[in-house]
Amino acid sequence: MxxxxxxxxxxxxxxxxxxxxxxxxxxxxxxxxxxxxxxxxxxxxxxxxxxxxxIDSFALLAIPFFILSGLLMGRGGIAKRLIECAMALIGALPGGLALVNVLSCMLFGAISGSSVAACSAIGSFMLPEMQKKGYNPGFSAAVTAAAATTGMLIPPSNILIIYAIASGGVSIAALFMAGYLPGILVGLSLMLVSVVYAKRHNYPLGDRLPLSLVVPRVLAALPSLFLIFLVIGGIIGGVFTATEAGAIAVLYSLLLSVGIYREVRVQDLPGILLKSAETTAIVMLLIGTSSAMSWLLAYENIPQTLSDALLTLSDNPLIILLLINLVLIVVGAFLDMTPAVLIFTPIFMPVAMELGMSQLQFGIMLVLNLSIGLCSPPVGSVLFVTCAVAKIRLEQIIKPLLPMYLAMFAVLMLVTYVPWLSEFLPALFGL
Structure with missing residues (x-):
């Protein structure tokens, strides 16, 4: 072995x-x-x-739908309207532009289901604006990179669907609800860091807009935000499955981008469909090969052996869970989220359950760990996309990211040791 x-x-x-x-x-x-x-x-x-x-799973059909929906939203002017809405609501607070950046990434990530799309769409607009107002380029990029990862926890999230399959059938609806509080908590922790940083560096306050300007901006963003309620409400209410919700998200995104906002032309659709197919093919190949590796690990009894070894390291569950977290953070820094979830779920989930952790809580802990890896060197995809959008070198973003890593790690510890954060909303809705 x-x-x-x-x-x-x-x-x-x-x-x-x-x-x-x-x-x-x-x-x-x-x-x-x-x-x-x-x-x-x-x-x-x-x-x-x-x-x-x-890849022979009905639940996986939701992924290409949500990928296509996210691309339509990304091209359909959604990011601009979400930023304007956030600017109207919180732009005048200390570190206002940084707070707008975080909130916009959270909203767009929740709508598109993609952290890379969030950092690209929001960053391309917010980063130049923040630099014009005197914000440090490295700090601006760090805020974008860290905030973009919240879309992995705030549903609809493709990676939560993949975890549901890897874990052996955890309810996707329950996972979606379980991700809300931790995802929002990560966003709030990043906002707190941003406020402290902005005050220390005396960044200027934004303009306080009159109500006559705030209301139209909020109303303009409501059709985009309604997608979240449509998808999640339908799944929780039992109106449709996650896969059917993906199809409905595509239809609604198409209506919004082509019919209402009119920022996507009919002649743009073939290119969007092709890009969606390419992304889906990459994701499905990752899922397929990762499933093969997971089978081989199980065939060789490696997960059980590692589980037994971990449980013999210490009698203290707190120590074992901390070790699992540290391993997963390192894994996330080197490995893409999809194979990481498929490979390490069967290895660590039995240990976590042996220590009294539910599959829901472990799934949120796992995804949050790997989300930190998305904005961590040497492989973090969000980190490098953000550097490219901001046109800065990698070393410029690392130092401002350090307090954000600490904030995200603090939330990770809360998720690990406080089951209520992951289990309250699913229990409230009877999932």
């Missing part, structure tokens, strides 16, 4: 270092490891079956 794990993980990280795409690295590492115990033809056949089986 030790040799299998060593070959599998060693080859995987070696391929990653060689800049081989993640899905290919996972598939090749799994195939080569399997060749240690069987011939090429049965090994290749087994891998192919596991890849096909990994």
């Amino acid at each position: 030790e040799m299998t794990a060593l070959v599998l993980l060693g080859l995987f990280f070696l391929l990653l270092i060689a800049n081989v795409p993640i899905s290919v690295s996972i598939g090749l590492a799994t195939l080569v490891t399997l060749l240690m115990s069987m011939d090429l033809q049965p090994a290749a056949t087994t891998i192919a079956q596991r890849v096909a089986g990994g």
